Amino acid sequence: MSVPPQGPDGARPDQPAGPSRPGGPVPPVSGGQGPVQQPSAGQESGAHQPGEQQMRGDDAVAEAAEAARRDAANRIVDTSSGKDDGLNKCPKCGSSEIQYSLSSKSLVCAYCRHTWNEENAEQAFGLGSSIAELSGHTMASGTADVREDLTTVTLKCQGCGAEVVINVDQDLQARCHWCRQTLSINSQIPNGAIPDAVLPFQLTREEAIERIDAFTAKRRAFAHSRFKEEYVPDNVMGVYIPYLVVDGNLHTVLQGTGEVTTRQYTVTRGSGDNKRTETYYDADVYGVQRAFDLLVDDLTIESADRFNAKDNEQATNNILNAVQPYDTENAVAYNSNYLKNFTSERRDLNVQDVDDDVEERFLAIARAKALPTINRYDRGVRWEREGVAVRGTRWVAVYVPVWLYSYADSAAGDSLTHYIAVNGRTGTTMGSVPVSHPKIFAVACAAGTVAAVVGAIVGFSQFLF
């Protein structure tokens, strides 16, 4: 499938984006690698990667002109705070000692106790406009392609002028070693660590531990003994996990075959002891087609490869997937102070890395929505062809909050990390507890033996009588 268009650096709604062909299933771009999305406001201008395809010949020129015309609809929404890197001050007293308080559910200044929250991201950046009016592809600036080489940033302290180097792979804040003020990354450096919006924690750590305790208490009998010995719920961590949130204005078509029962009858065969009845069904066969528009609001998809829900080889990532949904519509504009005292995972997947998956999810949603329209086919419907035309999409990078307990099970040789996760907004809890296979085997054998004995008695009684 195609890849999303990446507009030129800092493009705004009135500026055309890079070469692409909108209107395809998901934002397209010719070639395997689109232009690199450079930092937005205040960052250096973007240069296209060498791999970008060169268009040659009259046809190519015409095609490029046509693409450029249509690309006028593609746009990048600037979600940066407009602040320079460095001091991130309390709006009331100017202190940089700010952190998120779970008791007040807001940012709190440690000096003047002023509490506030950043503005709702949808309202602040106009990301809540009607999905039906989406045309082309709208990308919030925090979804820019990740640059792996951006590992350190030098911050200049506006308090004393000192220069502080910060490893942005690990941290987004550091103290000035001269004047002790907190310095923050406030601009959207394109290393995947700065989202467009953050969904702050609502659930306290204590509430999360209670839920994890309750979850494991129900699963102790057959839990692996080592897990029971090493279980320390206090090790739960607050983690911000990166998601890409997608809105879609779509048109979808499903085609297949459906059957309706027209007659049900029984036929008696044989005679005497061999007499038996068989039920038969007659059915009418229909060609079935459903075409409809879909407006998808806030479809979420993991944007950190290590949390890929389809890959449970190293860790039970499906657990993190299962504690959804999140109320992403309540996400607030990014402020690095929301992340203080929590850990956060860097986004390492770009829009074009997940767009195939997103298109499949669009189709899955379409299939689910078509279900109530095929009730008359009592024998079922076999969908054989499906397609989706994407009229418009909107992509936003959001950090969502998870209280996470991890347990690395190395008993089986290959280490598998078991997660018990609590949705930091709703409290939905799901987890994976390592099991003791010998214990389950013993219980299953016991139950199977009882069933076998009962079955044998019933079976032999059929032979005998």
Added chain:
Amino acid sequence: MLPLLAELSADPATMTLLAGSGSGDGGGMFIPFLAGPAVFAAVYGGIYRYYRNTDKRHHFERETKVSVGNLDAGDRKVGENNRQQSRRMRGRNSTDHLQRVRRIEVD
């Protein structure tokens, strides 16, 4: 071997296979003798799944907020399929939303 056994017994296909293996001609009489292995697999798989939750996921196709409009339904009879022994049609996938089928271009 035990994890493999757990995965196998947690797989609904295994249960189908076990149930189906006794449904041949005259095979119905052997069904009671399969109760032991079937219960073993169900207990093993049930406990394993309750602890490991390997089947849990976010049902985005149902839980995502979606508006549907301009439904265009085109159904036409193309034939008959008579004297079928199954109550359900073969290959039905109307409830298997994650199974993808042949992709078509849509304008």
